[in-house]
Amino acid sequence: MPELPEVETIRLGLERHVLGKRVEEVVIHSARAVRKLADPAALEDDFSGRRIEEVARRGKFLWFALGGAPTAFVVHLGMSGQLLVHDTAPRELPRHTAVTVVLDGGAILFVDQRTFGYVHSSPLVETPDGLPAGTGTRLSALPALASHIARDPLDPHLDLDAVVARMGRTSSAIKRVLLDQRYVSGIGNIYADETLWHARVHPATSANQLSPEDLGRVVRTAAEVMGAAVRLGGTSFDAMYVNAEGQSGYFARELRAYGRTGGPCARCSTPLIRQVLGGRSTHLCPRCQISEQRAQWIGSGP
């Protein structure tokens, strides 16, 4: 479920509530949630007794840096993960609660219905560029678990030219490239469709058919769309996505493509269509978002 704007909204909420608090205990309710750990007891060993100094994020990865800890406490929310903050110890756990982090005053609950999410204790590795690793951290240290993903469009240290150059070397469909966290991270199915609608690019266009200018525009559009979504608290369709305080976001009403099959394009009123691309539902305007080849063909017509 959660893409960059939702994870960032959650991160902001956590920052407000848990910075400086001390971890007293990590309770694992679901073995599956710690499947990445060879030894689940590491969570307790690595973090209990330590204070939360940073709540950081890159793309859809979120992590806590704790004073003196050898590793970072990493959370990936998968399709349905939630992080809920309680300022007092919860007396009853929500269904699908997988992990509880008990704090000195309150708790953080990791709740995950579809169980694709996980928590981990991951060593911090230096970023290749020596710059801060993501949003919410001053450290140039990234959890090893997240070191394979690129910076995200809202990261001030994103090297746009380098990203564009890499994208221009693949013939994969631009939507697939946007979803590939190794080029640029944080974009999921909703924001990929929204970005391409705003940028007027057909999702199936090969990335190497787009000019560097177009690719740059696509990435900047992704940043604009996701920035606007963060300001509205993310996209909530139902209770599956809520922020750390249990509240919904309001970006769903701003969606122009995602989930609007058959509805009128906000630019040209043409009914939007749905296609499957890269195994994912893809929503687009068949008139505004023409493929590059077709654009050239039309442009060269009589």
Added chain:
DNA sequence: CCCGGATCCTGCTGGC
């Protein structure tokens, strides 16, 4: 290299 498909899960919706 590139693509499509399957896979890991649970739960909801819509059609019959």
Added chain:
DNA sequence: TGCCAGCAGGATCCGG
């Protein structure tokens, strides 16, 4: 009312 297929915001692996 019940059942079942299909679908869901992620990520990864495999075969062709």
